[in-house]
Amino acid sequence: MQTTDTTSRSYSACSRYETASLCIFLLLIDPLLTIMSDLTGWTIALIVLGCIAAFFALIYCIYLVFVYTAPARYAKLISNNTTSIDDFVGSQPSARSCLKVVTMHNFGVGSKHVTNRVGLALKAEESDKVPGLKVTTRNDSGTPIPTSLKPPLVVGTIRMGFGHHRIAYAATSWGIDALNGNRDTYFHDFLNIKCPESTLIHETDQKYSKGSRMASEMGGRVEQFWGSLTKSGDEDSLRVTYQMAEQLRPVMLGLDKRSPIVASHSLVAAAAVAAGFTNVINLVIDNYAQWFVVVPGALNLVQGPSNYHAFLRMGVPPSQLQLAGHWIPKDLVEGIPSACARRTKRAGCKPLRLLIPVGGAGAQRKFVSKLIRALSPLVKAGKVQLFLNAGDHVHMRDAFIEALTSSGLEYDTVGDMTGVRAFKDALLESYDVEPKTSATLFSFTDYFTAVATTDILCNVADVLTCKPSELAFYPIPKLMIRRVGDHEAYSALRASELGDGTLEAREVEDALAYVELMMKKELLTEMNASIVRNNTIGVYDGCKNAIRIALERAEAAE
Secondary structure, X not given: OHHHHHHHHHXXXXXXXXXXXXXXXXXXXXXXXXXXXXXXXXXXHHHHHHHHHHHXXXXXXXXXXXXXXXXXXXXXXXXXXXXXXXXXXOOOOOHHHHHHHHHHHHHXXXXXXXXXXXXXXXXXXXXXXXXXXXXXXXXXXXXOOOOOOOOOEEEEEOOOOOHHHHHHXXXXXXXXXXXXXXXXXXXXXXXXXXXXXXXXXXXXXXXXXXXXXXXXXXXXXXXXXXXXXXXXXXXXXXXXHHHHHHHOHHHHHOOOOXXXXXXXXXXXXXXXXXXXXXXXXXXXXXXXXXXXXXXXXXXXXXXXXXXHHHHHHHOOOHHXXXXXXXXXXXXXHXXXXXXXXXXXXXXXXXXXXXXXXXXXXXXXXXXXXXXXXXXXXXHHOOOEEEEXXXXXXXXXXXXXXXXXXXXXXXXXXXXXXXXXXXXXXXXXXXXXXXXXXXXXXXXOOOHXXXXXXXXXXXXXXXXXXXXXXXXXXXXXXXXXXXXXXXXXXXXXXXXHHHOOEOOOEOOHHHHHHHHHHHOOHHHHHHHHHHHHHHHHOXXXXXXXXXXXXXXHHHHHHO
């Protein structure tokens, strides 16, 4: 009974409070309603427009305040930096640029700002994938990697998509061979080091991958906008990238500073420079010059002459820039003569083998699925064979299966490295050996096999059918299909001018036209001849040269 009385009193109090509040609101609003009733419609409209204008004026004033204070906040942000980006690019940022850099840094780093400047304890263990290679991980025991008279060659990367990892493994293939046991070769993937810094990188990569997939799937204006973003690498983009690298110093500080660093990602090279390493080689990606892919204080190696010219014009010091060649693994380079001879012999006589891999972001589902359906009549007729590498993307595997089954194509499946190598070896045994089915789906659960499979199958494929990514530089005839960023268009142009690839086929109809040409003898014969000629002048020796330069510099310093 007491509880009921208490509840009743509570409701009564609430009711009185609400009634009082309503009365006060009516007393306040009544004069305003009286005034509004005396106004004409035009007057009310002008008042509303005035309020809107005042609101936007207030927003603009706030923006001006942010612009006015941005230089001071930018100066504070870079106050402890190891390297001056402003000196490297040859200009001081405007107030608006300062605001842009500070805002983008806060958006990317936010509350995860890392203030730790102490190196993380690391350990290096034998790779279970690549003989002779050691992989670095976090050492929870806190015992640092023991130093030796010969500091290791460190190939640094970040597992952001497949490209950077592919280039890093290509570099290690030359490093292991060149060192011949004289010093260790470390594979140093930032995302393999469990720490707040790697979490920060992973979250950034997730945003980029999501953007790539959305742009590819939605097309139209969204794809155009995303494409413009991938080409907007001005001086401010380098300022933002380097500021992120300053946050990543602890991931490098656990290594021997005497080590030569070969980086397949500019963030790794920048973090190495920020951490005080002096022998840093940055393997510049793509064929489109942008500030954020070069690193001050590192030797920036580029794959082609147009990129070299562009960076010189931008103001990159010649002492920090060099033309090296394409980033290609050792076995593919050394296998060029025999692989090209096999393809030339097959040209026009055997089914055309198309190797179709997807990128690390898995952003090509819509286009590739349409391409498979369009190719299905040629596959059924025995004129084309498909090697489909879905990587470790479940959604791409499902898309491939759906496209194959809806087209009525039989297919075989390979799901591990043992199966990949057996598939390749069987096709190399004899000119007359063909796959069990005209379509083969490669799908994996581990990242390394997903990346390595494309490299392995290049030895037995006739044409690599891919977007103009890092694979655009590979020594195999290439059908360049729809890009996922406008910067990639220039990589397709590089392949076409070298004679080892096509221009970008942005529509399925264009890709089919190239396939029809490649089923004949002339085009594939000429492409393979171009690859052989390019090889004689070192076009594909980029990683070989990078390792040589890094080791020569290391020997000179020891």
